[in-house]
Amino acid sequence: MVGLVVVSHSSTAADGIAEVAGEMGGETRIEAVGGDGQGGFGTVADDIETAIEDADGGDGVVVLVDLGSAVMNAEVAIEMSDAEAVIADAPVLEGAVNAAVAATSGKSTVESVREQAEAARGVEKL
Template identity: 80%
Template sequence: MVGLVVVSHSARAAAGIAEVAGEMGGDTRIEAVGGDGQGGLGTVPDDIETALAAADEGDGVVVLVDLGSAVMNAEVAIELSDVDAVIADAPVLEGTVNAAVTATDPAATLETVCEAAEAARDVDKT
């Protein structure tokens, strides 16, 4: 199964997004990571790398991020990791929900889960 990692500058935001997506994502492994490691806002590549390893069940991991430097730190973590992972260019909450639901399909691949996350860019809310 494809796993997910939610990266936010706020640990509480990442956990909340993972909680919402988890309600719809069945057994999809969703790891939340955020904060600067000292209780403040930020992201840490080592923490993201740890989350990648925890989310990986062998089919890869889709990473969803909130802001620019989270992308940079996620890229560093992916480079350091042995996990097959990609960053989705998607809104973090809606993309994580879409990805979690898609990942429940036994035929899901890293590509299809990432595409589902990125499809959330076009969802109208009203």
């Protein structure tokens, strides 16, 4: 099964987004990672790498990020990791929910899950 990692500058935001996605994701492994490791805002590549490794069930990982340095640190974490992992260019909450639903399919791949996460860019709320 494809796993998910939610990266936010806020650990509270990452936890909440992962919780919402988890409601739709069944047995999908969803890891939340956020903050600077010292209780502040930011992201840490080593923490993201650990989350990628924890989320990988053998079929790869899709990483959803909030903004700025989260992208850079996720890229570094992916390079450090042995897992197959990609970043989805998607809104983090809506993308995480779409990805979680897509990951429940026995036929899901990293690319199919990323595509569904990225499809959330076009979702209108009104």
